[in-house]
Amino acid sequence: MNLLDPQSLLSQLGPWAVLLVMFAETGLLIGFFLPGDSLLFTAGLLTSTGIQLSLPLTLVFAPVGAVIGAQAGYLIGRKLGPSIVERPRLKRAAVRSREHLESYGVGRAVVLARFIPGVRTVMNPLAGALRIDATVFARWQVTGGVVWTVGLVLAGHLLGSQIPGIDQYLLPIIAVIVVVSLVPVGLEFLRQRSRPAA
DSSP, X not given: OOTTOHHHHHHHHTHHHHHHHHHHHHHXXXXXXXXXXXXXXXXXXXXXXXXXXXHHHHHHHHHHHHHHHHHHHHHHHHHHXXXXXXXXXXXXXXXXXXXXXXXXXXXXXXXXXXXXXXXXXXXXXXHHHTTOOHHHXXXXXXXXXXXXXXXXXXXXXXXXXXXXXGGGGHHHHHHHHHHHHHHHHHHHHHHHXXXXXX
């Protein structure tokens, strides 16, 4: 089983792969390398073609994994607190996260983080470490988690049910999803680079 290959994960673990990857990617800092977006879309696609994957189960397991994972990440950050924020690699991310939280507001920042690879992994522990109000965080992370997971699974399912044999083009589709999911990261990088010049 290849942890970086959505089709391998889904063929071995079925909907459980979705739950476990969503939990690890959004709750544990080690989960940043996992294929969140592509796994959700592929799972949706495979509910209508190829591997017999249950759409109802996938639509339940995906948000449950994402919501529980984000809450676990928040609690880890809350428990470890300053030790997370003060780590050299995360200190800059903590400063940027606080800036995003202040400029966008907690709700918008937490929801938008769901759609950006890497950021969704770091945001939850940092929100806990920065002592964001637990009720406010929970409300917005649940909203973002459900919209993100259900949206991508349904998009994959609808595409798979509309185009016969689409599973033959799974690798190029996953490549497009990965590129599209990196667009926000690229735009943020360009914005940060142009700020000092301005």
